[in-house]
Amino acid sequence: MISAVVTFIGDGVLNGTGQKSDVALAAAGDSSAFERLYRAHVARIHSLARRMLGNDFADEVTQDIFVRTWQKLSTFRGESAFTTWLHRLALNVIIERRRSLAIQRTRVADDPIALDLATVPPSRSDLRVDFEYAMGQLPEGAREIFVLHDVEGYKHREIAVMLQIATGTSKRQLHRARMLIRQQLGEA
């Protein structure tokens, strides 16, 4: 079983905006520049983490992602837009976490100590948007694929590699997700 790692594939487009200089500064160790990058990207990264993993882990995973970004920034060669690179890195972290969460979830049942820590904070009541709520209600597998395909724009081929599933499974789960959302939104 090859770990589902998405390698940093450049799309050859260099980001010529001010962000590039922040990237260069941050890569050289300037943490204020890195904070600016953080502020610019946290909403998108956090939304991805939240939609893929749920509310409970989104904050922690988002921080992990940015710490990993800082650690790996020196390897960013500028072959693609920084946004693309960051996004792939975020997905790697999320997919790794998804895997270890699956392992931990089965441990929580056995381990009395961990049970206390796993207390789930109540879901936020300010989820006004029906659509996001409907997404959140999806079963995990369907939700992840829906997020990756319809929200984030990945193709089934790419999703299959990332999540180590067959493209057929990806297509079926996507359809299931859409139909369930349709039901949730009362259109069925």
Added chain:
Amino acid sequence: MLQYVLFAALALAQTDQTVPVQKGTRLDVNNFSGDVKITTWDRDAVRVEADHSDRQSVDVRPGEQRLIIRGNSRNSGMRSIDYAITVPKWMSITVNGNYTDVTMEGVGGDVNVETTRGDINVSGGVGFISLKSVQGSISLSHANGRIDITNVNDDIHVADVSGDLTAGTTNGAITLERVDSSNVDAYTVNDNITYDGPIRDKGVYRLTSHNGAISLAVPDRTNATMSIRTYNGGFRSSFPVKVEDQNSRRRFSMTLGDGSARVEIETFNGSIALRRPGEAPPANRRDRGRD
């Protein structure tokens, strides 16, 4: 890693060389990236088919009692080469790779495989068998000899083998089925161990995990002194056991028959389960965790 499908019959291979070899020659393949598939035939010759780009070539040259196979890339970037190699059944094989999946079928000599990111799947092997990966599952079947399997982030699956067996990983499950051995040492940190095979008189069997559960199939009429130890987990048995020397609920020993074999089962957070052969073992963590 690029994935090519090699059809031996079609001329997709850009390298296709056959080299006669004398008995006792060892195959030595080094492939940084790409698949290595090895099958056998009755000829005393090695056929190397390789699929690669124009800028690469494959070097097949004799060494000191070895046949050495290496890829050459004329540009600086490493590119992937996929090999399909047919060898005599008697040949011992060494494969080193990095992003390399290795598959072998029907091999009958020593087998030595080391990869970093790749699956290893060997059917066959006689003598010294050593399989190492870091990220990638390792599977061995129909082998006989001194078996040593080391993995880091993934599972180990061994079936229908005989001989001394050591299997160790950190973040993967170990499944040992129909293992006929008098010396088994299986160790993982973060996942389960399942053992199903004869427990031979005077044999030594050690199954150790930290976070995982351990499940052992105990055949009827087994003669073994069993030491069962867990720190936080439970113990259950599908057949009645008589416990002696019980330090605590979770650490005790018991004697089956004349107690000649030594079976040590140890985990920290996981539970220990004994069953009779034929009964289904508990599911692995990862299987349970999957959607």
Added chain:
Amino acid sequence: MSRHEQWTDQLSDYLDDELSEAERAAVEAHLGECAECSKTLGSLRRIVAEAASLTPRPPENDLWPGVAVRLAQPRRISFTIPQLAAASLLLAALSGGAVVLLLGGGPTGRSQTATNPGGTAEAPGVEAARPAGALSEDIGSDSGLAAAVNVADAQYDEAVAELERALEEGRGRLDATTVSVVEQNLSIIDLAIAEARGALMADPSNGFLSGHLIEARRRKLDLLRRAAALTQPN
């Protein structure tokens, strides 16, 4: 079971242009005649459009401080909060009073201490990373813990330190994923070692625990050796 299912099952693939020419034509022909399926298609289109237009939402809490505190530390393994908290709770439960977070010290063998009388987990977002250099299992000067326990092992510590140095020096030769996999697994073993050691300190004469701890350390050495060997050029 709706008789439309054989058609609706294809609608997503139809929308995403994943159907063959023939399949596409068949679906379109059916849509021409079937109001219900057309309606379903319309819903799916809207859902896809909605998904594509979802805007990112920033987190409720400011996560930057939690990130900033980790940037200052040298790149090293960090435990996730549940693991760290579990380990510290275990130790707190066993020893009471001051809890030594046995994350290992720097080259001087210091260890970090935190007072956790209530055994509460650290605040989210604040994680302690282990400083680069020797992982010493010296329990430091914490009082109240069983002094007679042979928890430290100088030879082991030295071997670990040497291998970690080799790994640190050579890690540039490994690809990022392998480095991260190795680090992840080292932290898995470290946590196992911490748990075993914590348990042993509470029950020093427990042969099972000391054996288990020794075994875990051995495995850590094996992994470090393997990882260090990987960094050597072939």
